Amino acid sequence: MSTARFTELVENLPATVPFVGPDAHMRASGRAFRARLGANESGFGPSPKAIAAMQDEAAQAWMYGDSECHDLRMALAAHHQIAPENIHVGEGIDGILGNLVRLLVAPGDAVVTSDGAYPTFNYHVAGFGGALHKVPYRDDHEDPAALLVRAEQVGAKLLYFCNPDNPMGSWHSARIVQRLIDAVPEGTLLVLDEAYIDAAPEGTAPALDADDTRVIRMRTFSKLYGLAGMRIGYAIGAAPLIAMFDRIRNHFGVGRLAQAGALAALHDQAWLAHVKTNLDAARKMLGEIASDNGLHALPSATNFVTIDCGHDGAYARKLVQELMSRDVFVRMPFVAPHDRCIRVSAGPPTELAVFAEVLPQALRNI
C-alpha cells in the first residue's frame, strides 16, 4: 500500500486555518445570520454596473478568463496613472500574498510583521517555512520605527505593514508611511497592504511611485468595491518584481466573471463614492451604538469599527459568543491587548439596527 510522502515542511505545518468562514458559522448554528458584520465584506453591495457586467458575462463562462487580465490591468493603469507593467492582478490579496511569500521566502528566511496583524499573511509565511518575527503594536497602531529596527536586526526579506490597519482600524498618515518606505533596510521588501485604503481619509496613502523597488502595494476589489466573492485583487510594484509572479502564478486563475465585474466596478467610481458616504454614516452609527452601551469605538479608517469593551480578552470573547448566539456575526482581534475589543463591519442601517438591538442583551448576559 502506497502512501503519499509529504515534504518535511508540510508535515510540520499545523492543521489550523486562519479564519472560520461566515457560512461555516451559519452551518454550525443551523440558522442564518440576522446581521453579517464579521468579515468586513461590503453590505452595501457591488456596483449595479458590476452586477450587470457579471450577469452579461455568465453565458460566456465556458471561456477561460484572460490569462493576462489585460483589460483590467490597462484600466487600473489609467486609473492610477502608472504603467500596466507595474500591476499584477491575482486571486485576491490572500492569493497574491501567498505567491509573494513563495517568491521570496525560503525555509528559515526572516519576515517581520506586527503581533496581531493579518493572520493569513502569517499563514503563508509559515506555509513556506519562513521565520516570523513579531513586533508589538503601540497604542493600537502598528509601530513603524519598531518594525524597521526588527527588520534590520533579523535581515527580513519581507516587512508587512497594513495601512489602514486590520484589526484595529487605525492608520498612519501618508507622511509616516513614506518615511517607512524611505527607511526600509537594504534587502527588505515592504508589503504595504492597502486593502482598506478606499475607506481612509485623504492623505493616508503615500503618492504612488510604482517603480520604487522597496515596496509592493496590495489593493483589492473585496472591500469597498463589494466583490469579495469574486476573488480579485492586485499588487502595484516595480516591473521586474511584478514580472516574477509570472514564473509561479496560476496563469488562468483569475476568473472571467471576476475580471468583468472588477472592470465595471472600477469604472463606476460614483458607486464607490456612494459606498463611502454610507460607510461614514455606518461608522458614526456604530460609534453611537457603542457609547449608548457604555463601550468605546476606536477611530476607524476602514470599513469596520473596532470597539473597546473596557475589559480583558475573556470578556470580549464572551461578548462575541453572546452576539453570535443571537445570529449577529462579528469577530475580534486575536492577541492582547487588542482582544479587549470586538470588530464590527460597517454595514447597512438594517444590519446595524439588529446589532443595536442585540448588543444590550448580549452585554447583560455576560
Place this chain on the structure above:
Amino acid sequence: MSTARFTELVENLPATVPFVGPDAHMRASGRAFRARLGANESGFGPSPKAIAAMQDEAAQAWMYGDSECHDLRMALAAHHQIAPENIHVGEGIDGILGNLVRLLVAPGDAVVTSDGAYPTFNYHVAGFGGALHKVPYRDDHEDPAALLVRAEQVGAKLLYFCNPDNPMGSWHSARIVQRLIDAVPEGTLLVLDEAYIDAAPEGTAPALDADDTRVIRMRTFSKLYGLAGMRIGYAIGAAPLIAMFDRIRNHFGVGRLAQAGALAALHDQAWLAHVKTNLDAARKMLGEIASDNGLHALPSATNFVTIDCGHDGAYARKLVQELMSRDVFVRMPFVAPHDRCIRVSAGPPTELAVFAEVLPQALRNI
C-alpha cells in the same frame, strides 16, 4: 535602494508560461477569432441553469464564497457516492495540481510524467524544484508499464497520468488504469487526471475507491460542464490526503459565483448528456473534415480531436500558423512525434464550419 531577494529556486525558474491564452492571441492579431477551437473549452456553453444560478448570485458577490465549499462538496459526494471528506474543491485542476505538488515535492524530489503530457503540471513541478522524469508515449498513448518502471527507478513521489489523454485524445480502459493503480510503487502517489472523463466511453474510468491511498483523481467543471471561466475543479482521494490541502490552500480562493454555477451544473445532468450528444456529432464532423482534406483524425475520448497531418512538426506548426492567421484558434502537441498533429476542440457546428472552410486554404498555403 532596497531590492527584493528572491529564493534561489525562483531565481532559476524560466520566465516562460505554459500557455498563451486565447485572448492574448486575439490581442496580438487585433481581430476576434472566427472559431475558438484551441483551448478545449466547451463551445456548447454551460447549463442554462448554471448561467441562471450565477446571474442570481451576482448581487451577492459582496460575500466571500464558502471557504469549505460545503454545498458543492455534499452534492459531489452524493453524485459520486463517496464521502465529502474524500473531496477537495479548488481553483480548477491547475490550481489543485499546484497545491498537490507543493504538498509533496521538495527541491530535488523525483516526479514522473509522459514526454508531451500536460505542461502546466510540469510547470508546477519545476516551480517547486522537483526533478521531472519523462517517459515516451507508445503509439500515441501514455505507457503505463514504462511509467511504472520509471517511477520505481527514480523513487517518484508523484506519477502523473492523464486518462483520457491530452493532447492525443487517446485513452486506456478502466481495466488497464486499475492495473496501473494496483501497481503503483510504495511511496508514489498516482495523479490520475480525469479532466476529460465525461467525454470518454463507458468503461474508461475505474470504479471510484475514494479511500485508496495510492491515487488522487482530478475532475473539473472547465471542460464538458462549460465553466472554464469560473475556475473550479475538484480532487478525489483518501481523507487524510484531502485534509492536507487545508494546511496550504487559499481558504477563500473558490469564488461564490463559481460555487453556485458548479452546483447548478452538477444538478443538470440532462445538459451534460446534451453536451455529450453534441460532442459525438462534433468529433464525427471533425473526422470527416480531416479526411476530406487528406488528413487523419485520431480516435478521441475527449472534447477535442487530434489530427495527424502526415508530416513533421515543422509542417504542423506552419498549418497552425496558417489557421491562426485566418482567425481559427487551434493548438498542437509540443513534442515529436506528436507534433505531426494539430489539436482541434470539438465545438458547435458553426465553428466547425469555419474550420472546414479555412482548412483547405491553410493547407494550400503551406
